Amino acid sequence: MNKGGIIVKRVSDLHNQRFLEELKAFLSIPSISSKSEHKQDVQEAARWTAQSLQRIGLEHVEVIQTDGHPIVYGDWLHAEGKPTVLIYGHYDVQPEDPVDLWETPPFEPVIKDDKIYARGATDDKGQLFIHIKALELLFEEYGELPINVKLCIEGEEEVASPHLPPYINENEEKLHADAVVVSDTSFIDKGQPAICTSLRGALAMELTVKTANTDLHSGTYGGAVPNSVHALVTILDSLHDSSGKVAVEGFYEGVPEPTEKLKKEVAEVPFDEERIKQELGLDALYGEEGFTFQERVGVRPTLEINGVTGGFQGEGLKTIVPCEASAKISCRLVGDQDPEKIYELLMDHVKKQCPTGARAELIKYIQASPVSLDSQDPMIQTAAEAYEKVYGTRPLFPKEGGSIPIVEVFARVLKSPVVLMGFGLPSENLHAPNEHFHLENFRKGIETVCDYYEKLGKQ
Amino acid sequence: MNKGGIIVKRVSDLHNQRFLEELKAFLSIPSISSKSEHKQDVQEAARWTAQSLQRIGLEHVEVIQTDGHPIVYGDWLHAEGKPTVLIYGHYDVQPEDPVDLWETPPFEPVIKDDKIYARGATDDKGQLFIHIKALELLFEEYGELPINVKLCIEGEEEVASPHLPPYINENEEKLHADAVVVSDTSFIDKGQPAICTSLRGALAMELTVKTANTDLHSGTYGGAVPNSVHALVTILDSLHDSSGKVAVEGFYEGVPEPTEKLKKEVAEVPFDEERIKQELGLDALYGEEGFTFQERVGVRPTLEINGVTGGFQGEGLKTIVPCEASAKISCRLVGDQDPEKIYELLMDHVKKQCPTGARAELIKYIQASPVSLDSQDPMIQTAAEAYEKVYGTRPLFPKEGGSIPIVEVFARVLKSPVVLMGFGLPSENLHAPNEHFHLENFRKGIETVCDYYEKLGKQ
Structure with missing residues (x-):
């Protein structure tokens, strides 16, 4: 198989339309794992995923119930003497809020300018579907697969995978593989693929401040009783100093000083400040003094307030001293930072x-340890070759700022290299309104994955 | 008429039940002036108020439409040679949020332990209704009133009366009176009446902070782009210093240094720190260093954050860098503080x-100048005598912390003394869930007002 060969032809001509219709059906299920009112939708997405595995010829397909949302498993293990790959992905999605900023409804997928718009399009349904469709094409082409595959697809990634780690621990042998392959990360830019080699850890929390037992009239009590919002903003503002550093004592313990080699590696990732500012509508960037943009998002720990709420928030005004206020806070951790200690x-x-x-x-709410991967691992290098073949460009190996908490668990428990084969673009509004996925990368992603698995089968 | 006489008997025996049924009907109308979806309810409350004036025998009753909510007017001017009183009140109410903290629905009035629970019970429908029912009893008793009365009742007090000042300015002669009587303030405590002689000014605002053009993934961008919530809490926290003083340069210009006389007057208002802490469920009080609780709520200016909102606030978590956040802020002003200048x-x-x-x-949103009244004015002293007769206790003359912006306009344009004859209690949860009104003060309030108007008629 090579570019322009049978598989590539099939993706573009015969299969493309059907694959997109299937992807639309997948994206239409509002499988928001963080919202309890969507519990049945998450179940439906699990069922849909399992059926899509069964339909293409995978075996031992199961929907495994947990105390939260289910895990979907399936495998095909008849490529004797060939490597085994564990494919991980997630069928759950982020909440759609703020829904009024979506140009089209988040769960009614629309294709525009060769991009598909829907919540979950790039994170992670679209990327996960690349693997399922690649396996389908390989089955069609050869009547079998060039390697052994196991798929482990969860519905709790967006709530930090509370039930997958025990499942992995209890099923070490069942899940054992020569590599764990995950498509849930991004290119550097359109046409410039990337295999991420570092993921930050995560710690997410909610801070609540209470004062009186009820909201009070600000005319009668204002200025003489504690105000929960005043207290909250005092605490929140104390979390950073004026140079953008996290001002929590001991926070930076375990954070490695960036070596010259790392600085150089990080600096290789292209960065155009003017373009980023323009794309995001920002007058200026802002972050920890003494570090570059790439270092701030890749190798430095952060603390961000994700939301704040308290007192009267409706139309007009209500002159109260609010009695309760709260904030959502999350940290990204690196090196030897221990989420439990940071908490x-x-x-x-x-x-x-x-x-x-x-x-x-x-x-x-959640915690996850940081993880670092070796870009020189043969399983990663072979993936790089597949990208190069399809895209004509060798991938870079960036340090990703995001966290996929389960990656650290896979690496630690299964002792396998993890290959983060992303097909998203950083501009695709993941976790934001108008999330979308470039269909060029959906098609080329299928080709790349086919080529990767064929290459692994030939080694 | 005296305590134990005809009027008093009628309030308790014959009229009480009917008056309460009428008050319940009034309180059932959700006339929330700050919420546009309640526009029709506010109109309905105006119509209801006008009908209740007509029914008792007032003349020239009008519902005057404005660009906002209507003004209700009515008068009775046949007491030749007798004083004229302009009665002001408002039929609009505060929003009911947070509605889940109400023990009974805010617009389904319930009587429990001789208290009536509903939004607007004490602020101001219940207090306003005292005057309407007092006039009804006087009409019944004498077939006429002992004084001339004009009623001017608005539906925008809770949004700072944007349309009443031009109406007052244009109708100076029509509204002219020897005193403006307002029942929209509180006793010091159960059994201890008060006629407020000072109202703070007000300035209410909304602060909005924006950063990027969309919420961003905190893993991809966190730590390297501005966060609207970080910026908001930095600004908000800078509004006060660590001693509780407002830290805005020039804020205290025009604030009079409390004289020894004023300090003494303010200190006369009883204050029980332990009891207040217990009632409000507070571990500690908090306010501007160097001032007492009574000074803080009565004669010092304040700045309170009434609410804050930004980013993700739903169930669970969403790891974003939020692009927009806002806060509602209001100031209480005293002395020569000019709201425009403070803004x-x-x-x-x-x-x-x-x-x-x-x-x-x-x-x-709104601004209003501070106002100071002379407790020695005969119109105020006569009101004090009426209180003393009914309650057996002479009222105190406190400096009220709240603002009734229109009072300053009445005092300035009509050049009349304003008599703030409150019948509420500070514990009645005005502007908060479970607002209520003590029916003892509803009944005794009617008696006090009857006695006041009779006394004025005899002077």
């Missing part, structure tokens, strides 16, 4: 900064 | 404090 440091910090008369509580 | 100072302050990469906008 404790944050609890101490919040306690110290909480003003008189206010009571603060910090609840942990 | 300009705040705009300068926000501009200076706004971090790199963020754009802040401060919009003004």
